[in-house]
Amino acid sequence: MKNRINILLIISMMMLSLLSQPSRAQEVNFDNCWRSQRYATLLDTVQKAMNKPIEDTYKQHDFIQTFGCAYEEDDIEENSIRAVYRAIIQSIRNRKLSLRDDLDSVLRSRPPRPDNLARDYSIYVNIPTDAAPRPARYEIKILNLEAVPTVESEKAVWTRIVTRYAYKEDFNVAPIAAITPSEFVKVMEESQVILRALERKKFAKVRKILAMENVSLDYPKSIADLMFGDSMILFDEVELEKTYPGIYLGKGIFACETPTNGVVICKFGEERLYHLRVDNSSFRRTVPHYAELNYQAPESILQCIFLKFCHEKPRSLPILGTIK
């Protein structure tokens, strides 16, 4: 009897300690936003997967292997579609082709999911030639499609696909394919360096990576057009001629230098806490690849970097004095 009571007590204590823990989704490691006790980063996971060479059977039949991953949506199916889309687009880029079909519609009509059997797709592409582009059928095989909880998202997905022309004649006239497995992963790697640097407030390093001193390649018109890595100018509310640089990260969050508080991570509107204003005609894009690949920084990391320093911020807007 006494033993049973003891067991019951132990079980109830274990239950209590489990309940008192914060829920998984709310767990944030403010010491290092990229470190989690539970999960690896998606980048590590995909890079490990990318070490796997293409199987000989596929190689002999002119297939090429590409990879894709996604973490942006809070839904495995949506992420699966994005990951496969990215992998297919990579293969199209490697072969210097262009799409004839609406790839997004093709994937959405028969969505790839880790748990279903939709593994083979066929689309039409254009092969560049000296004259008019030559239409060709293109085969896609999904070899791996896995949902993995990662630091970025608990519903992250990565995929490995192989692709080839359906007919040998097309292969013979097509340009030689490059072997880049995934440009998106490269971009993820660079962005991770940027976000880690900003986490340690190393603004100069980020400016160098993003080549902010270079000539702009594009001018986003409003915050709706801003992408990760776009730069902007903030000006001093009081001394209007003084300006400070800022870098957009995503979801309304950006990093900037301030007159007296060094580098801060703000959301739009908070720059006013430091007597600054965003000049919305100053948005610039000096590196194109984030926009080209539609890269968005992981929400969990953005949230962590933003919250990491929020307790250091002033609680109210400074008094301006002479507003009429």
Add this chain to the structure above:
Amino acid sequence: MNMRFLWLMVILFLLVTSCGWTQHLDRILVPQMERYESDIQSTYREYQKIYYEKKSSLAELRAFENVISIYVSQILEVYETLSLSGLGELEIPRDIAARALVYRALIFLEKAPLNPEYYEKACYDYYNALAMFDNIESIPAIFKRLPEPILVGANEFNRLIDVIDHKGSDLYAFGKVRLNLRNFKITTNLDIDNMEFVRIECPPDKKKYTYYAAEQLIKDNFKKVLSDEGQSTTFLALPEGSYFIRPKSQSASRHIYLSAIYVRSNQQHNYFVEPLVDWFIMYEDPSTRKPKYAKTASSDSENPIKGNGKDENKSAGGSSKKGKSIEKVLALSQLVNSNLERVDSNSIFNLKDPWIRNRFATTAAEIIYAHVETINYYNCWSRWMLAWIIAKEITNKFSPESIVPTELIKLVHEVLKGI
């Protein structure tokens, strides 16, 4: 052939009747709105009498408020009918509807010293009135001449902006926060009923102002956006200060910083609200744009992003700052001159003499420049409000004692738009 002729007749008949019906609708509804407006004016006058002569009769005051609210809702209903019908000109009905809302705001302001909640109520009406002109080129009704002058206390006013300037300083203690909730999905996991809207900081002189309506408005819009629509827009009237939304159960969580709002008085802040991991983020849409002074040579070159807190003019070379400012004032006076031809310049001041006209353009340009180069430019409610402030200053300098001409407000607004 006969059949075709018959069809043609039927179509012609329908066209004629629909046109006639439109005119008929306008002819009935607009005079009805005008009658209601006149009733509101006289009720407002009576309200003031009761308020200042027999202060004890609170029930009577309430009755007057109810009467005015009925008139206002009637006017708004008619305006909505006319705007939904998509037929006819909306300028007059819109002006009447906006004025009705401002009248009610003025009544609320009368009573507010007895019950501070009325400041907040007045603000919602005032903001609604201004919002009617948000995406419209025409000048807001508060700057236009009233059909009949209005008596407030012992003073007679011809425009609502003059009344607001005289009595409505409390409206300027609030800021308008426009919330645009977007990208929410049916799966977004938020416990809306368990949220609370809290003020964390507020200047001592603004503590008397309330923000009772905000929490419910936020919750309603969250429910709307999560139930079906994915996107929803609302606005809040909040006294100056810092606020955030937090879950009642986790009041000490750092997550609340994601939903912080910073409000400055007499300004409009446009906030986006979007989901972020397991909570949401509220961030402002930065609407500030440094003036380019389109015609000055110095504004043409593109500055690469350097900015490290240094004064870029200074680094460009010693006295260039003064030269640039002269250049900018010149560009502005050219802009004033060109816009003078577009507005009815004769109703501004007596500007027929070319020398006076030139002098006016220079004075106006100098005053506009002085405002544009200060924080006022970036912290003013709207371009119309800034135009009003600048127009007042120009009038004071150019023709003191006279009222600010509406055409002058239009002129300054056009110049501000052009820079």
